[in-house]
Amino acid sequence: MTRTAAVMPAERVVGGYRDALASVTALSDVSTVVCSDAELVEVTRLTEELSRRVEALTVARYADNLQRRPGPMITSVGSVHGFYEQALNVGRGETNRRREHAGKLAAGQTPSGETIAPTLPDTAEALRAGQISRTHVDVIIKTMRKIPTSVSPDVVASAEASMAEFATQLTPRELENVGARLLAYLDPDGQVTDEQDRVRQRDLYLSSQDQQLMSTLTGHLTPAGRAVVELAMELFAAKGMNNPDDPDSPRGAVNAPGVDPHVLAEAAKRDRRTAGQRRHDALIAICAHASASTDGTLNGLPAHIVVTASKKDMEDGRGFATTATGSTVPVTDVIDLVMRDPGTGEMVVVVFDDDTSDVIFYGTGRRSANTAQRFASFGRDRGCTKPKCRESMFGSQAHHVRRWENGGRTTIGNLGAACGHDNRREGPLDDQWKTVIIPDGPDKGRVGWIDPADPDRIPRVNNTFFPEIILRRTWNKHHRGPTTPSPPQRE
Structure with a gap:
């Protein structure tokens, strides 16, 4: 059964959310020291239920945005997903989770306006009631995804209802065990699972780097x-x-x-x-x-290993370099690879001045001017230059800051990296982004983007690929005085 949402005036909807936010804000400043043990337990239970109900609201609002695609949101970043990730700083992984949950738990709508029930209706209701957490939802989605396609819809619906009920009584880990038993019951000898099911479940993921710069590779x-x-x-x-x-x-x-x-x-x-x-x-x-083994290119760049590093780090043989895909590599490894050349394919090393974005060394075996310009400008930017974009260098294109049709030259000083999506969003129209080269200040020489929705028309740079800049500026902000120490360095 699909729940029908209440309809009320827009000002009451917005006001209700503001009132709820004010209430939560007030509670965050309240001490529980006056509560008895029993009252503290009750407050803890209510806090958990509140968190789960808010999670259901989060899913519902994401689904609303997917359905509506609000104009200001799309104009600003181009997509609902991008708005959550970039404007709200939610992060790619969490945004992906919300999109998946919205697709499974939110009711849909046909072009004629008819309501479509959620894919996982009982799970959606349990989350809305604050009875399960989003981690329970993850387990249920994972289990349901593994049910063979040949299983009848009625059995699938019963399985979902059972998992939702189990979730209200079990921890996520316990629910995983129940899910495994359920799958074994539905397909005891593996005969029901077919090639289509196996192909549907194939995947491969490379995690972010941890504090030791190590990554985890997982998949099916x-x-x-x-x-x-x-x-x-x-x-x-x-x-x-x-x-x-x-x-x-x-x-x-x-x-x-x-x-x-x-x-x-x-x-x-x-x-x-x-x-x-x-x-x-x-x-x-x-x-x-x-x-x-390939002679092909990716967005105009030969398929080489490309690393960028500062002059000081290369001279000292310490510190870290950045690859074209945004990963971090110790400078010692870069030097070792260059010296040994162990058949890893051609490596391009771009070295920059420590205080500016000027290219002071560019080393590669192939030196056609066009390729060199791309390597140098992309190495300087490390990826798409639009603020908050995480597309790496290999996913970006050469972008003319001063447009080609307006006399913009194909020089390093007029080139910046921009992914295809953002490249198309820049232009002369009022609702399009504008790009400039920052003329002075700490970001001198970098590509700045002006948001069409920004009334102050302030050019902003993308520091997503420059964590050292963020660290240095924040460190200096909090360590003022006659002798400002340098930010901590990883050995």
Whole structure:
């Protein structure tokens, strides 16, 4: 049964939200020290229920925005998803979660105005009632996604209702176990699951870097995908192959022409890596081999490893460089790769002055002027220059700050990186963004974007790819005095 939302005047809707915000704000300043133990327990329970009900409101409002696509929101950033991520600073992962939850828990509407029930109606009602958390919702969605497509709709509906009821009584971890039992009940011997189900569940994710700059790789492989990966690992992860700690270790596939069996046997004797470490090194070798084997380009850039670093860090042999995809690499690794050139494909190193954005060194084996300009300007920007955009250098295009039709020249000083989406949003019309080169101040020389909705017409830069700038400015702001210490450095 689909719940019918109450209709009231717009001013009451906005006023109701403001009143709720004021109430929560007031509660945040209230101490519970006067409460008895029983009252503190009750306050804790109410706080959790309030949080869950607000989560349901969050899902509903995201769905409203997807349905309506409000003009000011679209004009500002181009999409509902972008508004949450960039204007509200929600973050990409959380925005993706809200979009998924809205698609499963919110009622839809046909072009004729008829209401469509939520995909997971019982789950939606349990969240709205404050009986389950969003983590419960994640578990239910994950479980329902694994139900074979051949299972009848009635059985699927019963499974969803059962999971929603279980969620009101169990922790998310316990609910995962129940979900696994439910799937086993629906498909006890795996005969119901078909190729379509397996293909639907395939995925591969690379996490953000942690504080040690390490990343986690997770995913689900189809049987065919697993077979290919296993073969590749047999070829590239053999003992003695592709060992970064052994300069005499053979590179590439174990069956490649030129691999000396005697050299490989000796390298295998010296190999002290675990099986997991060999697979890690094999994956790097496979990706490097694939990158080096292509003559194609990506948004006008050859498929090379591109890193940018400051002059001081390169001279000192410490600090961190940034790759074209926005990842962080220790400068020592960059120097090591340049010196050893272990067959990882051509590397481009762009070095900048420590106090400006001026390119003072550009090193690569191929030096066509057009390519050099792209590498230098994109390396300087590290990615799309529009504020809050997270598209990397390889997902961006060369953008003329002064438009080509207005006499803008194709020079480094007039080029900036912009993803295709934002490149199309910049233009001469009143509802389009404008770009300029910042003439002075701490952002001198960088590309500034002017929001058409900004009455002050202030150019703003994108510091998404420059965490060191944010750190330095914030650190200096809070450490004023005759001797301002430098921000902390990671060794």
